[in-house]
Amino acid sequence: MYQKISVLVIEDEKSICDFISRTLELNNYKVITAYTGKEGLTAITSLMPDLILLDLGLPDMDGLEIIRQTREWSSLPIIVISARIQEKEKVEALDLGADDYITKPFGTSELLARLRTAIRHSNKTNAGDHVAQRPYKSKDLTVDFDKRLITIRGEEVHLTRVEYKIVSILAKNSGKVITYDSLINQIWGPYAGDNNRILRVNMANIRRKIEANPGEPEYIFTELGVGYRMLEDEG
Numbered sequence: 001m002y003q004k005i006s007v008l009v010i011e012d013e014k015s016i017c018d019f020i021s022r023t024l025e026l027n028n029y030k031v032i033t034a035y036t037g038k039e040g041l042t043a044i045t046s047l048m049p050d051l052i053l054l055d056l057g058l059p060d061m062d063g064l065e066i067i068r069q070t071r072e073w074s075s076l077p078i079i080v081i082s083a084r085i086q087e088k089e090k091v092e093a094l095d096l097g098a099d100d101y102i103t104k105p106f107g108t109s110e111l112l113a114r115l116r117t118a119i120r121h122s123n124k125t126n127a128g129d130h131v132a133q134r135p136y137k138s139k140d141l142t143v144d145f146d147k148r149l150i151t152i153r154g155e156e157v158h159l160t161r162v163e164y165k166i167v168s169i170l171a172k173n174s175g176k177v178i179t180y181d182s183l184i185n186q187i188w189g190p191y192a193g194d195n196n197r198i199l200r201v202n203m204a205n206i207r208r209k210i211e212a213n214p215g216e217p218e219y220i221f222t223e224l225g226v227g228y229r230m231l232e233d234e235g
């Protein structure tokens with residue numbers, strides 16, 4: 001039986017809530033809305049949505065608290081809705097287990113793209129697809145995880161071990177933002193300390209090797225103060 005994907009929107013600003021509801025319903029999603037954190041938490045447990053869109057600034061509680069409580073028992077995708085200035089909160093939300101964020105004001109296509117990415121990744125995780133992962137491909141770039149081979153227009157790109165690791169983590173999570181800290185932890189381990197500078201140096205080298213114009217990247221984007229996001233896989 002075909003079932004619509006249900007999205008719980010926890011957002012106290014009615015205009016944003018209405019905009020999201022309209023957009024999602026037009027695109028065949030089922031929408032549930034909650035205007036407070038308390039309503040939101042109840043809806044999560046009683047209605048079991050497939051995805052949550054969560055505003056961090058709620059009237060009765062901090063949105064981060066909702067992520068914390070939900071992650072104690074569930075891995076359902078959470079996309080945070082945040083204001084442009086809330087960099088620290090975005091990072092905190094991602095570190096607490098949010099899957100991604102979208103910055104206000106956002107348009108229809110950005111919203112739908114974020115949803116598709118989050119749902120695709122959650123399906124993948126549930127299906128255990130990460131065991132044998134098919135190659136990443138977008139525009140002229142491919143990353144073959146089995147062969148550990150990166151090509152641009154069919155030409156092999158020579159990367160160092162660390163550079164390859166960075167690209168493969170971003171490619172496996174393409175379309176999603178990965179925080180600086182999360183990348184550093186996965187590459188140098190949790191006791192590596194502050195390796196932000198080394199990460200930046202590596203990224204500059206990667207961009208020189210894969211981007212036509214490193215100053216205006218097409219494949220790996222910087223989310224200022226938060227992390228990196230790789231262009232979504234076309235597959």
Ligand code: CA
Pocket residue numbers: 011012013055056057058059
């Ligand atoms: Ca708000």
